[in-house]
Amino acid sequence: MPIFTRTNEPVPAIVLLTDFGFRDSYVGVMKGVISGICPTARVIDLSHNIIPHDVAEAAFVLSASREYFPRGSIFVCVVDPGVGTKRDILHMRSAGHVFLAPDNGLLSVISEQFGHDDLRAVTCEDYFLPERSNTFHGRDIFAPVAAHLAAGLEVEKLGEPVHHLAGLRLPRPLRSVDGSLHGEVIYVDRFGNLITNVRRSMLENSFSTSRSELLVQIKGERIQGLSTSYAQQAEGALLALVGSTGYMEVAVNCGSAAQTLDCGKGDSVTLGAAATMAASQMQ
């Protein structure tokens, strides 16, 4: 079964992104399948703790992380509420990376941001496990296909090109007439940092004021100015900054903003120039 057509160059990394968690053996079994087909494959866990069935969260994590992986890395993205239905499984190349995912919107987010080529449906059963369930395609289809690709399989053998990607509606920040931006929290991390959908570029394009004059409102609290690091503020202080993913986040230095503000995914955040917002408040 193993195929070894590569020579002299390292086997590409297979990067796993799922909502399988670490309670069960689902991820381990996928790695077992991979190791049987391509024993030299390096497997990297990007995250397995996407909120179950939350394709939008997977899209955020993937789009914020992909650039840190070497060219040729194969991203296997199994957040798949439609497993066992007729939805396609897709292969897509984008900006030097390879993606395998169900056609449920995740890849459209990557394509919009980074373009794509070689979009095709994965249909050739020669590269699946011989017996397949309707409930665990991560094991039966995604893992073996990724391993065959890592081992050097020509992508043309997977299936025919397709020309359409299922879309995914992500919440986007809105601009109000007074110039303020209205976004929302899209991800809460381990530290309780509240990551919003407001990107660095939006801040730069929307506001001519300096960062120190921005006003961030969230859950009735006001934060004046953007910090440059967590530790710039006192321990326990609420702050806002552009985080490592390039999105604005609200944090508490050495604490949890999620707990302090009792705030989570979907809660709204407003940004404006301090002067304007004060004025609009008085009207």
Next chain:
Amino acid sequence: MPIFTRTNEPVPAIVLLTDFGFRDSYVGVMKGVISGICPTARVIDLSHNIIPHDVAEAAFVLSASREYFPRGSIFVCVVDPGVGTKRDILHMRSAGHVFLAPDNGLLSVISEQFGHDDLRAVTCEDYFLPERSNTFHGRDIFAPVAAHLAAGLEVEKLGEPVHHLAGLRLPRPLRSVDGSLHGEVIYVDRFGNLITNVRRSMLENSFSTSRSELLVQIKGERIQGLSTSYAQQAEGALLALVGSTGYMEVAVNCGSAAQTLDCGKGDSVTLGAAATMAASQMQ
């Protein structure tokens, strides 16, 4: 210390199954020991979140997962409430795989299902760490022995053959006079799917009716028919299907059956032909 006697073939995977969790450094330390003895060993985490000391759960996970790993894989199974007592540590081969585990019943489950050969006690201290605790044999015995095996150690050097395995009483489904099957939930996964001890083969052997005429009763709820995928039912709907491990499970599409039914390990489930159960209900 490293031994390299293998040539031209990949070093077998070492597959770890423990109840150590991810809070602590126990798993990491085992990998450190392995990497010192066999730096080229590939280590795969099958699961570390077996419920502490729950040998039966480990047996279920192992028996449902092992076939997805390549021949020669070395399974290191450390769910070991008797650590530090006189219980043997065993080496067993079964269906092309190698198992290292305490003699506490786990291997008897594998042996009953898949047979075994080369059952022996692991006693030769040359392949243990020089200093050993009574509380962490995963680090002091299992990890170094597995690494030496991966590096090519002849199994005969580990210790003498034995001819008896400690047993483990697992709950088995019972048949009642009206033909219905009475099983129980043996595992709850991350998604809240309730995996029962009723296997596909039992269903096929017990009922001549079609799958659509089966009736599943659990926690006072009745589910008519077996689905073929989660998404076959509406979001939020309760369903039953034969899951990816070959056991019948009760699930909620895009939800948690465990939460919806307030149901967990040990809760009972009944299956019968719809007509029969309705009748027996009326008597």
Next chain:
Amino acid sequence: MPIFTRTNEPVPAIVLLTDFGFRDSYVGVMKGVISGICPTARVIDLSHNIIPHDVAEAAFVLSASREYFPRGSIFVCVVDPGVGTKRDILHMRSAGHVFLAPDNGLLSVISEQFGHDDLRAVTCEDYFLPERSNTFHGRDIFAPVAAHLAAGLEVEKLGEPVHHLAGLRLPRPLRSVDGSLHGEVIYVDRFGNLITNVRRSMLENSFSTSRSELLVQIKGERIQGLSTSYAQQAEGALLALVGSTGYMEVAVNCGSAAQTLDCGKGDSVTLGAAATMAASQMQ
């Protein structure tokens, strides 16, 4: 970007110790960066579940684990409440291992116990990612520097030697006039075992009585004698022993001492010779 100057010897392991948890993609992204620079590096997770910002806990885990990793292993320790501030990032060699960590006290604990050589500040930006955030140096500095070291970079290129390490005040056991030792719980593991700061050597130096005559007091409970394994006591029984890390711990066989005693980090524990403590109690 990849550098391959090594020949014929295995690439050293890169061992990760962080407080990043497994909820997010932070650890995965670090591994992506490493794999782009040194594709053959073996990465081992020591722990990612250090309590956020708890440098003392990281120091305990590291000092208890390091000896189980082979010479040359590169420990990357990112528990870094001061990320983005002026604190140095240090390279230190100690007892055959390499450590990369912020200068926040963690390395002083290692140095006190095991000595050090080649202490230097990591300042040469050639080995950092080209764009750096102020909030995620694990990705932008630690991961690429570790990967370059694993790939064979001469350590002198990282930066200039320094001669001072930030200290860390760890709780130390105190001796009272009646000879008893007063320590505290410094770590609670997955099983609810309560690991104290009382080391085996302190027990041996402090008490001439046999282990069976020691009396351990914690949360109003008294434990007579030290066990040699968990299973030496009945299931559910409270016990004390010197654990696998060389520190005294309080445990419940097949149960959780943390739950049984409602006890956690910082709670105090007292050890004395049974006779003495009874006497002192009566005074």
